Amino acid sequence: MSKLQANISGIIKSSVIDGPGNRMVIFFQECNLNCMYCHNSHTIGLCNLCGTCVDTCPTNSLKIDSENKRIIHNENTCTRCDECIKVCPENSSPFYKQMSVEDVICEILEVKDFISGITVSGGEVMLHAPFLSLLFQEIKSHSDLKHLSILIDSNGNIEQEKWNSLLPLIDGVMLDIKAYSAKTHKQITGYSNEKILKSIEYLNDKNKLKELRFVLTPDYNNDESELREIAKLMKSVSPNVGKTLIKMRNYGIRKEFSFLREASSEEMNFAKNIFVQADIDILVI
Amino acid sequence: MEEIKNRVLQVLSDGNLDYRQKKHHLAYIAESTQDYPDILKEATEALNEKIICDLFEGNAPYRPRYVLPDYAYALKNGVNYLELEPPTNFDEAINFLSILYLQVPSITGYSVYLGDIDTLLLDYVGDLSEDKIYKKMKLFWRFIDRTLPDAFVHINIGPEDNVIARVILRIERELKQVVPNLTLKYDPEITSDELLLEASKTVFEVAKPHIANHKMTAADFKGEYGVVSCYNSLPVGGGSHTLIRLNLKKITDLHSGNAESFISGTLKKYCEMTLDVIEARSKYLVECVKYYDTDFLAKEGIISLDNFSAMFGFYGLAECVNQLMKRCGKELCYGKDEEANQLAHLILEEMKKIVDARELPYCKANNGKAFFHAQSGIDIDIEETAGARIPIGSEPDIYSHINTVAPHHHLFNGGISDIFHFDETVKRNPAAILDIIKGAFRKGMRMFTFNLSNGEFIRITGYLVRRSDLKEFREEGSRYGSALFAANSMDNANVDNRVSKRVISNEQVAGKY
Numbered sequence: 102m103s104k105l106q107a108n109i110s111g112i113i114k115s116s117v118i119d120g121p122g123n124r125m126v127i128f129f130q131e132c133n134l135n136c137m138y139c140h141n142s143h144t145i146g147l148c149n150l151c152g153t154c155v156d157t158c159p160t161n162s163l164k165i166d167s168e169n170k171r172i173i174h175n176e177n178t179c180t181r182c183d184e185c186i187k188v189c190p191e192n193s194s195p196f197y198k199q200m201s202v203e204d205v206i207c208e209i210l211e212v213k214d215f216i217s218g219i220t221v222s223g224g225e226v227m228l229h230a231p232f233l234s235l236l237f238q239e240i241k242s243h244s245d246l247k248h249l250s251i252l253i254d255s256n257g258n259i260e261q262e263k264w265n266s267l268l269p270l271i272d273g274v275m276l277d278i279k280a281y282s283a284k285t286h287k288q289i290t291g292y293s294n295e296k297i298l299k300s301i302e303y304l305n306d307k308n309k310l311k312e313l314r315f316v317l318t319p320d321y322n323n324d325e326s327e328l329r330e331i332a333k334l335m336k337s338v339s340p341n342v343g344k345t346l347i348k349m350r351n352y353g354i355r356k357e358f359s360f361l362r363e364a365s366s367e368e369m370n371f372a373k374n375i376f377v378q379a380d381i382d383i384l385v386i
Numbered sequence: 387m388e389e390i391k392n393r394v395l396q397v398l399s400d401g402n403l404d405y406r407q408k409k410h411h412l413a414y415i416a417e418s419t420q421d422y423p424d425i426l427k428e429a430t431e432a433l434n435e436k437i438i439c440d441l442f443e444g445n446a447p448y449r450p451r452y453v454l455p456d457y458a459y460a461l462k463n464g465v466n467y468l469e470l471e472p473p474t475n476f477d478e479a480i481n482f483l484s485i486l487y488l489q490v491p492s493i494t495g496y497s498v499y500l501g502d503i504d505t506l507l508l509d510y511v512g513d514l515s516e517d518k519i520y521k522k523m524k525l526f527w528r529f530i531d532r533t534l535p536d537a538f539v540h541i542n543i544g545p546e547d548n549v550i551a552r553v554i555l556r557i558e559r560e561l562k563q564v565v566p567n568l569t570l571k572y573d574p575e576i577t578s579d580e581l582l583l584e585a586s587k588t589v590f591e592v593a594k595p596h597i598a599n600h601k602m603t604a605a606d607f608k609g610e611y612g613v614v615s616c617y618n619s620l621p622v623g624g625g626s627h628t629l630i631r632l633n634l635k636k637i638t639d640l641h642s643g644n645a646e647s648f649i650s651g652t653l654k655k656y657c658e659m660t661l662d663v664i665e666a667r668s669k670y671l672v673e674c675v676k677y678y679d680t681d682f683l684a685k686e687g688i689i690s691l692d693n694f695s696a697m698f699g700f701y702g703l704a705e706c707v708n709q710l711m712k713r714c715g716k717e718l719c720y721g722k723d724e725e726a727n728q729l730a731h732l733i734l735e736e737m738k739k740i741v742d743a744r745e746l747p748y749c750k751a752n753n754g755k756a757f758f759h760a761q762s763g764i765d766i767d768i769e770e771t772a773g774a775r776i777p778i779g780s781e782p783d784i785y786s787h788i789n790t791v792a793p794h795h796h797l798f799n800g801g802i803s804d805i806f807h808f809d810e811t812v813k814r815n816p817a818a819i820l821d822i823i824k825g826a827f828r829k830g831m832r833m834f835t836f837n838l839s840n841g842e843f844i845r846i847t848g849y850l851v852r853r854s855d856l857k858e859f860r861e862e863g864s865r866y867g868s869a870l871f872a873a874n875s876m877d878n879a880n881v882d883n884r885v886s887k888r889v890i891s892n893e894q895v896a897g898k899y
């Protein structure tokens with residue numbers, strides 16, 4: 102099997118919220134957006150072995166292994182205080198692991214009897230397209246796994262051709278749109294949204310867009326014109342694509358963004374009504 | 387005599403009991419004036435110490451504990467004793483069953499088994515529309531809840547997908563009654579995913595049905611089987627004379643020594659003693675009371691002695707294992723650590739061997755042996771975990787949970803049940819539950835159910851309570867004080883002591899007087 106490895110920040114063996122049925126979810130490290138409200142900001146960056154977390158850890162559970170360019174984490178002494186994650190200047194964590202396709206397959210085999218499929222999430226998984234391609238091929242050619250459905254949870258900020266090799270292997274993509282106007286998008290995520298809009302159109306054309314989600318962030322993307330543009334975008338894709346309006350929750354976001362506020366129920370209703378008026382069947386969560 | 391008079395007066399003047407409950411308790415007191423069936427002194431002591439527990443069956447068994455009438459036979463042949471002709475349509479069939487239910491004896495006075503109701507009624511559907519069936523079944527369901535107000539009254543549906551099973555699930559979601567308790571017999575090759583999905587949605591609302599592995603359970607019986615009372619699986623047209631359970635925690639307390647000597651010594655001794663009690667009670671019922679010669683159900687072939695056996699139960703496996711581990715200087719726990727799980731498995735296999743080696747009279751339904759049963763517990767179990775379950779609150783993740791308990795489910799031909807807990811979010815994704823149910827059965831589980839963290843109904847030991855009833859009870863105070871909140875099982879305990887409730891688990895209440 103290939104030597105290809107990916108940085109995996111975590112695996113959840115039973116999730117009921119990442120697509121239909123009971124699913125195993127594999128989270129990849131590293132993201133190419135930097136959303137203000139990111140609830141898992143320690144999955145955005147890659148570790149550069151600066152050592153800040155090692156010095157901070159109150160239980161001395163971390164050590165730099167310079168030879169292998171990684172951090173050794175002593176799970177027995179760690180108290181899960183998360184101080185290391187909070188101080189990391191790279192929005193990274195000392196916990197993610199390098200895994201091969203084979204390693205991931207082993208994890209799936211352990212729970213195969215209990216799941217409908219797997220979901221890959223992040224970070225931004227599409228940064229690992231070659232790894233995904235191998236992983237999915239492996240699943241589809243494995244007699245005990247080929248029945249599993251495969252979903253990708255992506256931010257869509259990726260070149261169109263990156264999707265091509267994956268689409269025949271997957272059941273669908275769940276994608277976020279953070280804002281329609283490029284300016285607002287840049288405010289929220291630090292980047293513009295052209296590639297994302299293209300991904301939405303492309304995936305919809307290929308019948309692989311499964312869900313389109315919009316996170317309502319008061320004072321940023323909740324004015325009427327912005328909402329109408331989002332509604333138009335949602336309307337432009339197939340009615341079979343699930344549409345979800347999500348209330349931004351400020352639980353677990355970084356200190357520097359603690360000024361973000363959650364939408365009031367009036368604001369949620371206002372947004373919902375715009376989608377309803379546009380005749381969109383929208384789920385609010 | 388003075389003492390009896392006082393006990394009687396206490397019942398007569400207890401304003402919390404209704405008329406029928408009083409009569410039930412008075413009968414219990416009368417029965418307690420008889421000598422216990424012939425057992426050794428040591429066994430009597432073990433009963434007094436609640437090391438062996440007969441679950442308030444009373445001193446002088448005059449009816450079997452679990453009776454599963456062959457309702458199909460009765461419907462086909464009519465019942466002379468009740469002057470009932472075989473029904474010819476749906477209304478008559480429901481009326482027939484309603485009458486018969488009220489005549490089926492049990493420890494609580496309420497039948498523990500109301501039949502595989504969808505199969506029974508399908509023959510009478512004729513050209514009735516689904517809506518008509520729904521209206522009739524809804525009244526029938528209300529009748530059952532109001533006339534058989536006991537949480538151990540149990541009805542079965544499945545494994546075939548059919549209009550009656552579906553209508554029942556819909557009615558369950560609408561009426562939200564505690565009674566009847568409900569089991570869906572599930573077979574992946576027969577039951578449709580749609581019916582299983584309907585069942586799962588119903589569990590979200592009312593914490594039932596319980597799901598039984600049909601193929602696995604059916605293979606343990608010569609004929610038809612039913613899931614009754616607290617998840618006992620027993621033969622239809624028969625049942626169990628008695629259920630005696632062994633308290634594994636208590637016998638571990640008594641034992642001084644390691645796990646090895648426990649298994650070869652203490653465990654064996656008390657299993658045999660439990661079997662002695664079972665034998666004595668079965669003989670009393672058959673030979674002295676002559677129940678099976680005299681009751682109309684037996685005389686008319688609706689039940690037959692040949693379809694009866696007895697049940698050997700136990701509880702408190704978790705405490706037993708954890709304590710034995712401690713004795714070897716190991717802080718290892720059942721449900722968490724592989725070594726403890728292995729010991730648990732060894733103990734269960736040993737018990738099963740002992741039960742299977744003992745020839746018992748009047749146990750033809752199981753080839754002269756008792757059915758082996760992991761007893762799901764009752765309200766008085768404060769220190770012991772039900773059957774072979776992992777203690778509430780220390781369950782591992784769902785897969786480890788299944789992997790811990792599934793390997794021993796095959797041992798329990800008399801039934802076992804486990805409860806899995808899920809977060810509310812699963813309501814949005816019922817397909818996830820289907821995945822887990824199928825996975826659990828693939829791993830060899832026999833029976834289980836699940837609870838939602840915020841569901842309106844809570845199922846703890848084997849029966850249901852409404853969360854709102856609990857709340858009311860909590861606000862009125864409890865004799866357990868702060869301990870009340872310690873565990874849900876104790877919540878259950880307290881609800882049941884609140885005897886003024888119309889629907890109760892009548893089984894244990896009598897023992898208080």
Ligand code: SF4
Pocket residue numbers: 147148149150151152153154155172188189190191192193194195
């Ligand atoms: S995890 Fe963050 S703080 Fe720790 S060494 Fe890596 S970059 Fe530095």
Ligand code: SF4
Pocket residue numbers: 157158159160161162163174178179180181182183184185186
């Ligand atoms: S979470 Fe663990 S490794 Fe990180 S700082 Fe706390 S104790 Fe140290």
